[in-house]
Amino acid sequence: MPWTRHHILSLADFSPAEYDIVLQTASSFREVLSRRTKKVPTLQGQVVANLFFESSTRTRSSFELAAKRLSADTLNFAPGTSSLSKGETILDTAKTYLAMGTDMMVIRHKEAGVPQAIAAEMDRLGVRVGVLNAGDGQHEHPSQALLDLFTICTLLDTDNPQLSLLKGKKVAIVGDILHSRVARSNIWSLTASGAEVHLAAPATLLPKEFSDYVKEEPLKEESTSPSSPVVALDRRLFIHWSLAPALQNADFVMTLRLQKERMTSYLLPSLREYHQQFGITRDRLKLCHPEVKVLHPGPVNRGVEISSDLMDDPQFSLISQQVTSGVAVRMALLYLMGGGKV
Numbered sequence: 404m405p406w407t408r409h410h411i412l413s414l415a416d417f418s419p420a421e422y423d424i425v426l427q428t429a430s431s432f433r434e435v436l437s438r439r440t441k442k443v444p445t446l447q448g449q450v451v452a453n454l455f456f457e458s459s460t461r462t463r464s465s466f467e468l469a470a471k472r473l474s475a476d477t478l479n480f481a482p483g484t485s486s487l488s489k490g491e492t493i494l495d496t497a498k499t500y501l502a503m504g505t506d507m508m509v510i511r512h513k514e515a516g517v518p519q520a521i522a523a524e525m526d527r528l529g530v531r532v533g534v535l536n537a538g539d540g541q542h543e544h545p546s547q548a549l550l551d552l553f554t555i556c557t558l559l560d561t562d563n564p565q566l567s568l569l570k571g572k573k574v575a576i577v578g579d580i581l582h583s584r585v586a587r588s589n590i591w592s593l594t595a596s597g598a599e600v601h602l603a604a605p606a607t608l609l610p611k612e613f614s615d616y617v618k619e620e621p622l623k624e625e626s627t628s629p630s631s632p633v634v635a636l637d638r639r640l641f642i643h644w645s646l647a648p649a650l651q652n653a654d655f656v657m658t659l660r661l662q663k664e665r666m667t668s669y670l671l672p673s674l675r676e677y678h679q680q681f682g683i684t685r686d687r688l689k690l691c692h693p694e695v696k697v698l699h700p701g702p703v704n705r706g707v708e709i710s711s712d713l714m715d716d717p718q719f720s721l722i723s724q725q726v727t728s729g730v731a732v733r734m735a736l737l738y739l740m741g742g743g744k745v
């Protein structure tokens with residue numbers, strides 16, 4: 404199947420074949436990154452602009468490195484020192500980058516929908532500029548979910564990571580699901596793989612649409628999919644207000660940061676109490692599959708969502724592999740958007 408997607412904005416309508424193309428392409432870039440000369444000429448002469456209207460450490464650096472490893476020229480935008488502070492609109496900022504010959508824009512914004520609006524404007528202008536959503540508000544963060552998927556699949560089969568490796572596995576996603584774009588994208592990719600996805604959070608940190616569905620039964624497809632899903636998949640999503648049923652026999656535990664900057668009201672008694680009830684510790688992992696692995700997209704509140712010693716324990720933690728995978732996966736996404744043949 405050829406790659407046809409010009410923008411990468413959401414995983415809601417990604418097909419299993421598309422996930423597999425990303426996984427295979429990332430796998431070949433992973434090999435490139437293991438060489439002494441970690442660079443290929445694939446995007447030579449192309450310009451990739453990183454428009455991060457919200458702060459970021461790993462995502463922004465990872466996209467910049469990915470673009471550089473593909474030999475693209477990179478432009479980095481910092482909102483504090485830009486003309487946004489002089490009243491320029493976001494669309495005008497994007498058009499300024501377009502006028503400089505930008506071929507791809509990687510966009511992060513604290514409001515949901517900004518990358519989509521810029522992509523629509525590029526399409527309206529009839530220009531072939533690919534837009535990649537690097538995190539929009541509480542909506543989606545596709546490249547993070549794809550790197551999480553790649554990290555898990557390469558662990559299951561180093562040389563041949565494929566979506567189907569996750570079929571029948573149990574993945575627990577624990578923490579601030581309400582504010583998490585990472586969780587929303589991961590729900591799409593992991594349920595597309597045939598894994599059983601179990602969300603666990605205090606009721607106040609689960610999206611409202613999930614709160615009256617706290618049962619150990621899969622959430623029905625129509626509750627989670629857009630109005631006209633492109634692919635009808637048998638998605639298996641379970642919701643829990645306590646941790647134990649989500650951890651029971653889990654193969655992977657994905658922890659999420661408490662996004663205090665997005666909490667507009669009083670949602671938690673205290674961080675200590677949250678850790679007591681939902682913090683991932685060595686002791687709690689005894690409920691899981693003996694070979695369980697723990698993921699976290701970072702940044703981590705050490706000792707809150709995950710105990711500090713566990714975070715650094717290579718027997719359980721995949722956190723640094725996630726960061727490493729991020730570069731190969733983002734190289735794959737830029738390559739595919741740039742019209743790379745697969």
Ligand code: NCD
Nearest residue numbers: 462538544585660700701702
């Ligand atoms: C996440 C984000 O910004 O959405 N981090 C990331 O991209 N690695 C998650 C978070 O901020 O907690």
